Amino acid sequence: MTGSVRNAWPTLAIMLGASVWGLVWYPMRMLAGMGLSGTAASATTSAAACVFVLLAKRRSISTLSWHWLLVALGVAAGVTNIGFVWGAIHGQVMRVLLLFYLTPAWTAIFAHFILKERLTRTDAALSLLSLAGAVTMLWSPELGMPLPDGLAEWAGLMGGMGFAMSNVLVVKVTRTLPAMKPEMRTAVIFGGAALIASVVTLFEPMPAPPAAALLPTLSLIVIGLGVVLAGNNMIVQVGLARVPANRASIIMLFELVVTALSSWLFAGEVPGPREWAGGACIVVACVLSAWVHRQGGQRSPPAPEALDIAEHAPESKKKSTRAMV
Template identity: 55%
Template sequence: MNLNPLGKGPSTLSSYSKQSLPALAILLGASVWGVIWYPLRLLAALGISGTLASALVGFSTCLFLWIVFWRSLSTGLRSILSNALPISRYDACLLLAALAFAGGMTNIGFTWGAIHGQVMRVMLLFYLSPAWTVFFAHWLLHERINAADIAIACLSLAGAMLMLWSPELGVPLPADLAEWAGLLAGISFALQNVLSRKISRVLPSLPAQLRTVTIFGGGALVGLALIPLEPFSLASLPLAPPALSHALLLTICLGAVLALNNMLVQYGIQRIAANRAALIMLFEIVITALSVWWLTGEMPKPREWSGASCIIVATLLSSWVHRRR
């Protein structure tokens, strides 16, 4: 007797869950990244500078990941210290240090740009990462550059130039330091992804959580190192009990959310096709535009939407090309 009114058996429902749950995980992850700029601005309003915010959030995220994954992370560190790796301990540490630096520059660039600039423009400059991935993959992974790669990179850069072109200046360059920070974050993000792929190839025994901790740990260290370059006064820090408690609570929550969000996205991208994952991740741009409009009243202009369209198409084409390979 069929007890399912829709006529679907257990295998059909199981197959549906295998496809829908990873897609939902990526969708939720993209939504979180689309609104993460707002709590960063709340930290700035409390007196936490962009560099200090990057350091505090990176440290909080690492702490959360160590609490959850201490066993696998300890195993990964022991394998490095005991030199039980396919490559030398020096080369392994060098790769992890490069990954930490790239992750740190990604975090500080995104955080500083989201706090001080137009969020939508910073986000679109960040999404130029497929253009830079082509060259980093050729340099570090020895992947061949073909006509499709060049076309994708040119399409991304054309979208950026269309968005950044100013009738007054006539030069398609970032207008302020916040936009330069977003551009730097996108370049660093591309390097971070390529280095992560390289480490997963040459050090397959290391847990993926160790790469994640390395990235956020780099965010904490780079943020601390750059604090002296960002002028601020001690009087602006939230040292009074109410403001201090709010800042600490917001920092801890941000660290937990970013750690959980990373775990959620990793669950999704490991279970569905890369081109479909990239399509879902682009929902982040939609969420960003809606959240910026709702919370600040800003709306992207037609030229910015045109540039965004080029960047989105380039991202989809990049994912499709690499998936076919």
């Protein structure tokens, strides 16, 4: 392997992960079209991913120990998962994803209260910038208050808050349980997502059950999607181990490009001027957040942290950990 390829492949691995996450909404809609609800699809694919991780990394199971933080992390991952999947199935994908990407605002707030990190003026300004982007995207004279339009967009917003909480909790877990292997935290995230989605499924009106003839195809998609997501997770973790976290958060914005193209090609969704303007504010907030915290990291020696990125996405301070479906 040449030096240039060796230096480039970690970035390519992260871009591959972002591409998978930017396309995953489509097979989830396929499952919904076959009669598997969003929460049921989230539960089954997350369970498949969790089983795959446990089988592939079974030697690390000994590092999995009980702690209430793992329960909290699993619940946050479940909210993240359900919010994104349900919103992407029932709403306009790009708007749901942009609401999901309000992570810098929520992460700064949660980190202040949970990790006892000081909320600086810069953090507050970047949080306000991302929220201003959301207001720009959501506001219209006809609708009045700039609030999410419909349950799908509320689901995307709640999913983003769950993602921010997951980001903060995974840092707390790495500090509290440093002996736990990253892949076991990944298993906790996927397992928590599966359990929470299963519980929510009990309260969701179920569509007509899938036709018997579709069950083999449906099962194949569920298992295949779970394996792809778990394998993609592991590939991205290897890339993230060789790329600074704040630079990685910018690379992960490639997901927005893939999502915009895939939603246009597969669903005929074209963002309007307000979506572009609001999305630009959110993306700028994410990029500036990464740059500001990279500069801060250069001025002060970094604290040793266990690497744990179960999933992706830009976030304001720490490595990200989204369990996606």
